Amino acid sequence: MLPITLNDHKSLLTLNNNEMPIYKDIMVPGLDVQPQYIDINRGIWVLRVIFHPGVKLPMHYHTGTVHLWTLSGKWNYVEYPDQPQTAGCYLFEPGGSIHTFNVPADNTEPTETLMLVEGANVNFEQNGEYHSILDANSITLLIEQYIQENGLEPAGYIKPSMPDYAMNIKG
Template sequence: MPMPNIVYEHKELLTLNTRELPIYEDAVPGIPGIDSQPLFIDTHSNVWVLRIIFKPGVLMPVHYHTGTVHLWTLSGKWYYLEYPDQPQTAGCYLYEPGGSVHQFTTPADNTEPTEVIMVVSGANINFDQDGNYLGVLDASEVMSMIDHLIRERGLQPARYITPAGARYSDES
């Protein structure tokens, strides 16, 4: 069997070492205690991969997922308010199908930060406790939040992986 045609020739691996990249502290406006490290943001297919570190006592808004989520817990403990008997701790992997609705929290009595890596397809539609719409969090908004935070704090540009932009097939 012949080798397949090469569509994209890799000149180097697209790889990041999370230990060498900055972690952006208090990265989510209006919700203190959430530090973020973007790893992959694709605004074309609306996929975003983040390393997040939650301090104890964080409560996220209620949110509806338009797509799937894969979430690995590396340290600490968290749970959804809707599922208090299913806490996620270091070593847990969680899959969420699109259409899921829940509210994320880290217990205030956690003895360490909760670190996760999440792969999100689609958007989170956020609501307050009364069901009022708050906004959308998707790949474009994540990119915008990171860019704004960097400009506001005078930091170096973030380094994360993002696919090449759209182009016509006959452009070189």
Template sequence: MPFPFQISTHDALLTLDTQELPIYEDALPGIPGVDVQPLFLDPHNGVWVLRVKFKPGVVLPKHYHTGTVHFFTLSGRWHYLEYPVQPQTAGCYLYEPGGSIHTFATPADNDGITDTFMVVEGANVNFDQQGNYLGLMDASSIMGLIDALITERGLDPARYVTPPQPHYTDAPR
């Protein structure tokens, strides 16, 4: 059996060394204490992969997930306000099915930074505690957020992986 048709080619691995990349401090407007390192942003397929560090006392808006989330806690601790008796600590892996609704929080008495890694499909639809719509976070909006932050702060362009788009040699039919 022959190999399948190769849609995209690349001369090198699509890899990043997170120790050599900046982590953008206070990256979320209006929510201090959230530092973001984008690793993979794919607006075409709605997938975003981030390393995020949260300072003690951070509470994110309540949000609805349109897709799944794989969430790994590298250090520190956090919990959902809706599930206070199930804290996530270093080494915890959490799977969130699409349709989940919750409010992320790091305890104010945390001993340092909570370091996390997440793979998200789709979007977070954000609401305030009264249920009023605040906005949407997805791969496209994160790209815009990082670009605006870089421009505002006069930083070098961000480096993260975006998948190559297919290149077709035949004209569309």
């Protein structure tokens, strides 16, 4: 006997990145994003991010874990200059990590990454002052604003539905 489930999966939840738009310069110049999965309820975001040479992000603190795959190019954390991440690298970051993402200006190609982030990035200015927060909710809003401002079609990424009440069935 097959197990019984509440969800009837009639098809796979799959994306073909070759057929999806890439949102260019969406957060900062030289940073292109292709959302894969964003769950604002659980605070999880999966993004394909393409960093062009010379991109440097603000120093940030991770409230949760990060899984980051480098698919092409090269980058490093300013705090760890002797540990560059290159094509084929996988990086795990525990919650509480603090660092500054940097793509060398002399890279000869963009750096393509795939990241799964749980929680938020709390971003800081160079002087240590609070800058902003980046989480599943703010990323969703940034993408929707970018689409609206540029007259694009809605993004086609996997987005779990909002929680709802269970129906009270009386028998």
